[in-house]
Amino acid sequence: DGDKVCDTPPDNTTVPVPCDLTINSCSTDTNSGFSADQNDMFWNYMDYGNLECYSAFTQGQTDRMHFFIENVRYSLLESKACQDPCLSPISAGLNTGSTNVTTGTMVSFSNQSTGATNYQWYINGTLFSTAFSPSYFFDTPGTYTILLQAYNNDPNCSAEDSVVINVSCNTQAVFNSSNLYPAPGETVTFTNISTNASFYTWSVNGTLEGSSQDFTYTFSQAGAYTVCLDAEGAYCNDEFCQLVFVQIPDTTDPCESGFLMFLGEPTTNDAIYTIIPTPEGNILLGGYSGNKSLLSYRTTNGGIIWEKKWDFTNGNDFISLLKIDSDSNLIINGRNAFNSSGANFFIKYDY
Missing domain, CATH: 2.60.40.10 (Immunoglobulins)
Incomplete structure (x- = not known):
């Protein structure tokens, strides 16, 4: 029962025995399932006797070792510990x-x-x-x-x-538009400036409308339209889309001088947080562009007078508040991070 192997008889001595002799140190072998008393297996690798006599395992021991190595300890089969050492080392690079x-x-x-x-x-x-x-x-x-x-x-x-x-993909789909805010019935020209492309397809609101290099389209009704160009090159395709807003002019609207304008670059993370009017009748916009503070001075129809980008803190700067004081100086409030642990900065600027 001790080693859970049924073909190893009990052994009651660790005294080394000459390898050419026999010894029986236990007379209760039949209690362990043997039909007769057995000699001690001092030649067994698991014996505590003479090391020089070790030569074999029993079949039961062999079966038990195979069971554990092939099941419970199967990871040992993938070990390189038993391999011969590398005598000619390699460095791969x-x-x-x-x-x-x-x-x-x-x-x-x-x-x-x-x-x-x-x-x-x-x-x-x-x-x-x-x-x-x-x-x-x-x-x-x-x-x-x-x-x-x-x-x-x-x-x-x-x-x-x-x-x-x-x-x-080395193919880049890009186009310019002659007008992003047409009135109903107006025709807009889309000029293709894609690179590494040979075949083109144009769609409006998901419907295929053309396959020429450039594209013209007449917007018959007011609404928002998505115009997309799919450019196919030798190895891959690329798609570029723009929004077109078709609006009916309202000549009775006192705000007819209003405008809709897209600011920033398509590949840059931009945002505007604050807009204020100036005594001169223009507007100031504050926010961020990338990781820099953005301050933009514009006319009331959206034209740029000047625009500045600053990295005050080497962090993710942004302007959150603008105010013009009694001396006509611009007071700028901002932070260097979007979370609560960021630091504030205040600047007085003669714009």
């Missing part, structure tokens, strides 16, 4: 000029490994070369893991290195 490229780019990989004679190169798990320093042509946008495995004539020696390549 690879380099590439850039890890951010566009479609249509051939990337060369520089092998900087030492101690190796054979190489396997994989892209997202698929073997693509066994050369020393191969190249690969990227024609599809995505994220690619390049893995180099290096070997030599020693079967116990190997090493690997990897790099991630980000591939973006």
Whole structure:
């Protein structure tokens, strides 16, 4: 019962026994399931006797070891502890000029490994070369893991290195509009300034309307329209959209001089937090552009008189409040972070 193995008889001594003799130190073997008394197994690897006599395990011990190694301790089968040591160490290394490229780019990989004679190169798990320093042509946008495995004539020696390549579409869809605020019945011209594209499709509110390079469209009714250009290049597509607001002019409206204007750049995080009128009849706008404070001085029809961007604190600056004092100076209040732990700043500015 002690070792949970039924074919190992009880043993009541740890005295070393000469390997060519026999000994029986326990007379109760039949109580453990044996049909007759058994000699001590001093030759068993699990015995506490003479080390020089150890030569075997019983079948029961073998079965028990297999059960645990193949089930409870199966991770031992993947251990490299029993392998011979690597006598010719390898250092694997690879380099590439850039890890951010566009479609249509051939990337060369520089092998900087030492101690190796054979190489396997994989892209997202698929073997693509066994050369020393191969190249690969990227024609599809995505994220690619390049893995180099290096070997030599020693079967116990190997090493690997990897790099991630980000591939973006080299086609960029862009267009300019002749008027984003037409009246019903007006025709707007959209001028295509896309790059690395050969085929184009134009849609208005999701409906295909044209396939020429440039596009004109007559807006018959008032409303908001989404005009999109899909530009197709040799390897990928890109889409660019603009909103067009079609409005019926109201000549009786005392606010007919009002306007709707988009501010900022499409690729920059911009926001306006405060707008105030000035004694001169213009307006001041305060907010942020990227991580800088933004102050914009404009006419009442939206024209820019001047615009300034400041990084007062090296943080995520923004202007939250504007006020003109009795001396006609501009008082600026802002913060360097959007959370409650940010610091305030105050500036008096002769605008």
